[in-house]
Amino acid sequence: MTYHIKAILWKQLKDTLKNKAILIQFIMFPLMTIIMEKSISLPDMPEHFFGNLFAVMYIGMASLTSAAAIISEEKEKNTLRVLQMCNVHAAEFLIGNAAYIISICMLGSLVIGCSTGYTGITLLKFLLVMLVGHICSFLLGAAIGTAVKNQMSATSITVPLMIVLAFLPMLSMFNETIKKFSKFVFSEQLFVFMNDLSEICITFESGIIMACNAVLILVIFLIAYQRGFKISK
Amino acid sequence: MKGMVIKMNMVIEIKNLNHHFGDNKVLKDINLNITEGEIFGLLGPSGAGKTTLINILTGQLQASGGNCNIMGISPTDMTGEHYKQIGIMMDNFGLYERMSCYDNLKFYQMLDNNENINIELVLENINLLAAKKTPVMNLSKGMKNRLAFARAILRTPKVLFLDEPTSGLDPKTVEAIHEMILAEKKRGTTVFLTTHNMYEAEKLCDNIALLNKGKIVEYGAPQDICRRYNHQKKINIHLKNGRDITLEHNKECGVQIQTYFSNDEIETIHSTEPNLETIFMELTGRRFEA
Numbered sequence: 001m002t003y004h005i006k007a008i009l010w011k012q013l014k015d016t017l018k019n020k021a022i023l024i025q026f027i028m029f030p031l032m033t034i035i036m037e038k039s040i041s042l043p044d045m046p047e048h049f050f051g052n053l054f055a056v057m058y059i060g061m062a063s064l065t066s067a068a069a070i071i072s073e074e075k076e077k078n079t080l081r082v083l084q085m086c087n088v089h090a091a092e093f094l095i096g097n098a099a100y101i102i103s104i105c106m107l108g109s110l111v112i113g114c115s116t117g118y119t120g121i122t123l124l125k126f127l128l129v130m131l132v133g134h135i136c137s138f139l140l141g142a143a144i145g146t147a148v149k150n151q152m153s154a155t156s157i158t159v160p161l162m163i164v165l166a167f168l169p170m171l172s173m174f175n176e177t178i179k180k181f182s183k184f185v186f187s188e189q190l191f192v193f194m195n196d197l198s199e200i201c202i203t204f205e206s207g208i209i210m211a212c213n214a215v216l217i218l219v220i221f222l223i224a225y226q227r228g229f230k231i232s233k
Numbered sequence: 234m235k236g237m238v239i240k241m242n243m244v245i246e247i248k249n250l251n252h253h254f255g256d257n258k259v260l261k262d263i264n265l266n267i268t269e270g271e272i273f274g275l276l277g278p279s280g281a282g283k284t285t286l287i288n289i290l291t292g293q294l295q296a297s298g299g300n301c302n303i304m305g306i307s308p309t310d311m312t313g314e315h316y317k318q319i320g321i322m323m324d325n326f327g328l329y330e331r332m333s334c335y336d337n338l339k340f341y342q343m344l345d346n347n348e349n350i351n352i353e354l355v356l357e358n359i360n361l362l363a364a365k366k367t368p369v370m371n372l373s374k375g376m377k378n379r380l381a382f383a384r385a386i387l388r389t390p391k392v393l394f395l396d397e398p399t400s401g402l403d404p405k406t407v408e409a410i411h412e413m414i415l416a417e418k419k420r421g422t423t424v425f426l427t428t429h430n431m432y433e434a435e436k437l438c439d440n441i442a443l444l445n446k447g448k449i450v451e452y453g454a455p456q457d458i459c460r461r462y463n464h465q466k467k468i469n470i471h472l473k474n475g476r477d478i479t480l481e482h483n484k485e486c487g488v489q490i491q492t493y494f495s496n497d498e499i500e501t502i503h504s505t506e507p508n509l510e511t512i513f514m515e516l517t518g519r520r521f522e523a
Contacts, residue, residue, distance in 0.1 A: 007343035011329065014340075018331040018368075081293060082327040082384075086344045087313030 004088050008096025012070070016100070022066050026104050029058040030111035037115050046195070051116025053170055055126070056191040058112060059133030060166030063105045064141040065158050070097060071145025072154035090225060098138055105134045118197070125197045133190045137165065139217050143224035186213035242269035244392055244423040245290065250299035252285055252447075259285050260447045263299070267440070272414065272424040274434040274455075276509065277444035278519055283427035284323075286444075287396050290425065291321055303392060317345065320390035320422075322381050322398055330370040334361050334380050337369060341384055350387060359383045359413065375406030382413055386422075393417055395426045399433060411437060431509035443509070445517040459506040462515065467505040472498045 016022050036050040074080040074093075083093060109130035118126045141158065148154045169191035172179040182188040189210055193202075202210075245267035252260040259282045267273045275283050288294035290301060292308035301308060306315055328337050338352045356362045359379045369377060378398060385393060395414070399407040414424060414437055428434055434441050435455045443451040443458075451458055466482035470493065480486040482504075493499045507515070514520060 003346045004344060007340060010343060011332070011336075011340045014336050015329050015332050077330070078323065078327040079329060081323070082321075083344075084293070085291065085316055085319075085321055086341065087316050088344065 004086075004092040005096045005099065008088070008093060009100050012097065012100040016066075016070060022069060025062045025066050026108055029054045029062065030108040030115070033112045034115045037117070048116045048118070048194075051112055051118075052191065052194045055109065055112050055116070055130060055194060056133070056169045056187050057166040058105070058108060059130065059137050059190060060164075060187050061162050062108065063101050063134045063137040064144075064162055064165065066101050066105075067097065067138045067141025068144040068148075068154040068158045069141075069151060070101070071142055072148050072151045075145070075148070076150040094142055094225070097142070098135075101138055101141075102131070102134050105138075106131060109134070122197045126194065129190050129193050129197075133187065136186050136213065136217050139221045143217075143221040147224035147227060184209055184213075186210060186217075189213070243267070244269050244271075245273070245301070245303055245425060247290075247301045248299055250286075250289065250296055250301055252282075252289060252294070252297045258447055260289075260296075263447075263449060265442060265449070265452070267423060267425065269423055270418065270421050271439045272418050272426060272437050274438035274441040275425070275427045275444055276429065276431065276434050276441055276513070277427075278429055281444040282447040283444060284396055287321075287323075287394050287425070287427060291319065291394055292316075317388055318391040320385035320388060320393040322378075322385040322393075322395045328369045328377060328381060328384070331368055333366045333368055334372070335365040337380065338384060338387060341387055345388055347388070355383050355387065360409065375402050375409075378402060378406065378410060379413075382410060386413075386417060389420075390422060393422050393424045395424060397427055397429070399428070399430065407433070431513075434509060441509070443513050443516065445513070445519065450516045451512065455509060458512060459508065462512045463504070463506040465505040469503045469505060470499055471501045473500045474498070 033051050033054040036054070040050065071080075074083070080093075106127065109127055113123050113126045113130075116126075140161065144154055144157050144161075148157065165185065165187045168178065168182040168185055169188045172182040172188060183192075183205075186209075189206055192206070243266050245265065247263050247265040250260055250263040251258070263286065265273075275286065277283055285294065289296045290303060290308055292311050295309055303311070304315070304318065311319075329340070332340070334356060335352060338350075338355060342348070342350050342352060353362060353365070356365050359382065361376060361379060361383070364372065364376065369380065372380065382395075382398060385395070398414070399410050402410070411433070414426070417424060424437075426434075426438065438455060440453060441455055441458070442449045453461070468480045468482060468486060468490070470478045470480065470490070472478065472493065480489060490499075490502070510520065
């Protein structure tokens with residue numbers, strides 16, 4: 001039912017673009033990247049330092065929090081129930097939301113990529129890494145949004161998760177012990193890819209870690225999806 | 234017309250319906266038949282099980298036992314096409330607060346993929362055209378109720394479920410919503426209404442059921458129920474000279490009333506049928522608003 005997905009996408013554009021809390025999530029990091037990349041330049045600073053750092057924070061925050069906030073709000077305000085009455089299937093609802101959130105996040109990622117100085121194939125690789133990250137992050141956010149009853153509960157779960165996903169790659173740059181643990185998180189792996197976009201080389205270890213992350217996120221999402229959208233018995 | 238059978242179209246059929254949340258039995262052996270074009274009212278105090286029954290009938294909740302059918306289909310088997318024939322207005326609105334009145338209706342029109350609906354006309358009918366660009370969050374409760382009602386009837390449904398549509402509203406808005414409900418009845422829509430307002434039920438409903446702690450304690454046309462419980466069988470007369478007279482309902486009273494009428498002495502005359510609230514009290518020992 002493509003018209004359901006189209007309607008949800010239209011609704012999100014009308015509704016969420018008036019939601020300042022969500023809008024800030026979308027534009028904060030692209031804006032910060034532009035400012036930092038243009039204004040700060042230190043002699044020993046690695047290439048694309050701020051761009052990559054904010055890009056990974058963008059993955060950990062924007063799609064995760066916006067997905068959780070939007071879906072949990074639908075549950076809290078009872079609009080999700082009305083959508084179910086209109087025969088909107090859970091998959092249509094999630095695809096509609098994913099199309100909206102990931103599209104906007106990819107626009108933000110394009111801004112980050114361009115202001116970091118990526119061009120041509122490197123920019124495409126950067127966007128590909130960002131896309132993988134946003135999809136993982138969206139699925140986690142959607143799982144939280146569908147599992148909880150209201151926005152308050154969603155925030156209490158997304159904030160610690162967001163801190164782990166967004167800040168662990170940065171902290172791991174300064175602390176070897178943290179690095180040993182952070183490598184198991186998908187955002188750290190994506191950060192590693194970003195730091196050498198000229199020749200992305202997926203090692204066996206990286207491949208296994210990313211695959212495990214993907215399976216885990218998908219399982220969490222599917223459990224929440226089945227619990228969150230079933231008719232109450 | 235001996236032998237003629239008038240077959241009424243049953244739109245909602247409920248047989249021995251039960252529901253419980255854990256050990257708490259919220260609906261007990263509910264049996265109801267609601268015919269096409271009827272306004273049916275389910276009356277009861279808060280917590281009686283009214284919303285639970287609506288949730289079951291609209292497929293939002295699966296009953297623990299018994300059967301129910303809406304237009305011949307079990308709510309659990311309803312598909313999108315069946316839902317298109319049903320309008321639902323719930324006690325909590327389910328409207329998008331940041332979106333305008335127009336956009337809220339436009340969204341549901343898009344979900345139904347029905348471009349034939351004139352949203353401006355719908356807004357005009359519910360007296361909200363002037364507020365068409367106003368975000369829902371800035372509307373009064375009465376305006377939100379009217380918008381939720383408009384959304385429920387947007388698909389011109391055959392069956393309309395209204396869960397306490399006038400709860401907490403001012404008399405003028407209540408009147409406006411009553412008119413909209415009666416207009417739906419005129420169109421042939423079957424209306425299933427829950428309320429704890431006995432005046433609303435008496436005014437709108439063809440049939441009502443009194444629900445107490447999940448059980449139907451009385452069923453019928455409001456006037457019939459009131460007549461059934463008229464134990465006093467008296468007539469109260471207020472005369473133009475200010476005197477109040479109570480007469481026993483018998484042969485002599487007819488002669489007396491005729492005399493008062495011929496002398497043009499009567500200001501008002503009432504029979505002593507109890508209202509629905511009194512009947513509910515008599516049956517359950519509880520008040521509606523409790």
